[in-house]
Amino acid sequence: MARRPFDLLRDTKVRAVIYQAATVLLVVLVAAWLADNTLTNLAKRGITAGFDFLARSARFPISESLLPYKPTDSFAWAFVVGLGNTLMLGAIIAVAATALGMVVALARRSANPLAAGVSTLFVEALRNTPLVVQLLFWYAAVTVGLPNVHAALDPAPGVHLSDRGLNLPALSLAHGELLALVAVLGVAAIVIATRVGRAASARSGRLHRYGLITAAAVAGGLMLIAILTGVGIEDPRLGRFNFVGGATLTPELVALLLGLILYSAAFIGEIIRGGIEAVGRGQWEAGRAMGLSDRQTLRLVIMPQALRVIIPPMTSQYINIVKNTTLALVVGYPEIASVTATTINQTGQALEGIVILMSVFLTLSLAASLFMNWYNRRVALVQR
Structure with missing residues (x-):
C-alpha cells in the first residue's frame, strides 16, 4: 500500500x-x-x-615591507605586500614563541625556586595584561631616549642607532630574484631527498643522508650563484631625513615582535607544561631505570607522548598569533590590516576591503588548522 x-x-x-x-x-x-x-x-x-579599484595605482607609501613596493603600484600589490608582512610576522612569532614557551614550561617545573618563581611571574603578568597595553609599553621602551637621525649613535662601523631604528650593513645582490627562486627550488629538493633517504633507510637498514647531501649542494649552489652574479656589502648612509641603504630594524617591528612573542610564549608555555604534566610520573622513572638522563627522558620518552595533548590547543594558539598581528596598527607597522584601513580611506570601498581582510585571515587560519591537524594525526596513537 x-x-x-x-x-x-x-x-x-x-x-x-x-x-x-x-x-x-x-x-x-x-x-x-x-x-x-x-x-x-x-x-x-x-x-x-566591486573590486575594480584593485587595478588602480595605490598612491600611498608603505614604510617597510618584505616585498618591493612603490606608491605607483596597484592596490592589489599593496595587499600582497601587506600579506607578506603578516606572514613574516606570523612565522617569526610562532617559532620564537614556541622556543621561549618551552623554556618557560621547563622553568615552571624546575625544583629551583628562583627559576620557578620568575617563570610563574612571567606567565601571570603577561597573560593577565591586555596585549594592546603591552605593545604600547614595548614601543615606548624601545624608543625612549634615542636621538634623531642626525645625532645617531654609532656603536660599530656601519651601524647607526636612532629613533628611526637600527641601521645595519646588508648584503647587496645583483640578482636577488634568481637566488630566491633557486632557494625555493632547493628547499623542495631537500624535502624530496629527505623522504627518499628515509624510504631507502627503511628498505636497506642503513642510514642514507640524501637530505643532508642535497642541503649542502643547495647551499654551495647559492654561494656560487651569488659570487658569479655579484655580491657585496651595502652600508647605510645618512640622507636628508633618514638613513638609506643597508638593512633597518625599525622600532615598530621590534616593539611588535617583543610584545607578541612574549605574550604568545606565556600561553604556549602553559600548554607545553600541561602536556608534560599529563604524562605519568612512571614514565620518568622508567627512563631513569633505563639509564637515561632527565634530558634524554624528556626528549625520547615524555615529549612524544605529551605532543598528543599539546598539539590541539597549540593549533588554536597559532591561529591566535596570526589574528593578533592585526594589532600592529597600534604601533604603526604596515601589515595587511593597516594596508586595508589605508585602502578603505583612499577609495571608500569599505565593504570590499573588509571582505578581502576576512578572506585572508580565514584562509590563513584554515591553513594553520589543516597543517596542525595533519601533524596531530602523524603523532597520534595507532589503534589496532
Whole structure:
C-alpha cells in the first residue's frame, strides 16, 4: 500500500532532510536580503561596489615591507605586500614563541625556586595584561631616549642607532630574484631527498643522508650563484631625513615582535607544561631505570607522548598569533590590516576591503588548522 504524505513526516530521516533544507533556504534568503539591502544603500550614496579599484595605482607609501613596493603600484600589490608582512610576522612569532614557551614550561617545573618563581611571574603578568597595553609599553621602551637621525649613535662601523631604528650593513645582490627562486627550488629538493633517504633507510637498514647531501649542494649552489652574479656589502648612509641603504630594524617591528612573542610564549608555555604534566610520573622513572638522563627522558620518552595533548590547543594558539598581528596598527607597522584601513580611506570601498581582510585571515587560519591537524594525526596513537 502506498504511503501517504503525512506518513512520510513520521520518518526521522525525512524530517531531518526537510529541516536541513529549510535551514539552508532561510540562510540563502537572509544572505540575499542583506546583499540587496547593502547594494541599495551603496547606490543611494553614490558608492559603486566591486573590486575594480584593485587595478588602480595605490598612491600611498608603505614604510617597510618584505616585498618591493612603490606608491605607483596597484592596490592589489599593496595587499600582497601587506600579506607578506603578516606572514613574516606570523612565522617569526610562532617559532620564537614556541622556543621561549618551552623554556618557560621547563622553568615552571624546575625544583629551583628562583627559576620557578620568575617563570610563574612571567606567565601571570603577561597573560593577565591586555596585549594592546603591552605593545604600547614595548614601543615606548624601545624608543625612549634615542636621538634623531642626525645625532645617531654609532656603536660599530656601519651601524647607526636612532629613533628611526637600527641601521645595519646588508648584503647587496645583483640578482636577488634568481637566488630566491633557486632557494625555493632547493628547499623542495631537500624535502624530496629527505623522504627518499628515509624510504631507502627503511628498505636497506642503513642510514642514507640524501637530505643532508642535497642541503649542502643547495647551499654551495647559492654561494656560487651569488659570487658569479655579484655580491657585496651595502652600508647605510645618512640622507636628508633618514638613513638609506643597508638593512633597518625599525622600532615598530621590534616593539611588535617583543610584545607578541612574549605574550604568545606565556600561553604556549602553559600548554607545553600541561602536556608534560599529563604524562605519568612512571614514565620518568622508567627512563631513569633505563639509564637515561632527565634530558634524554624528556626528549625520547615524555615529549612524544605529551605532543598528543599539546598539539590541539597549540593549533588554536597559532591561529591566535596570526589574528593578533592585526594589532600592529597600534604601533604603526604596515601589515595587511593597516594596508586595508589605508585602502578603505583612499577609495571608500569599505565593504570590499573588509571582505578581502576576512578572506585572508580565514584562509590563513584554515591553513594553520589543516597543517596542525595533519601533524596531530602523524603523532597520534595507532589503534589496532
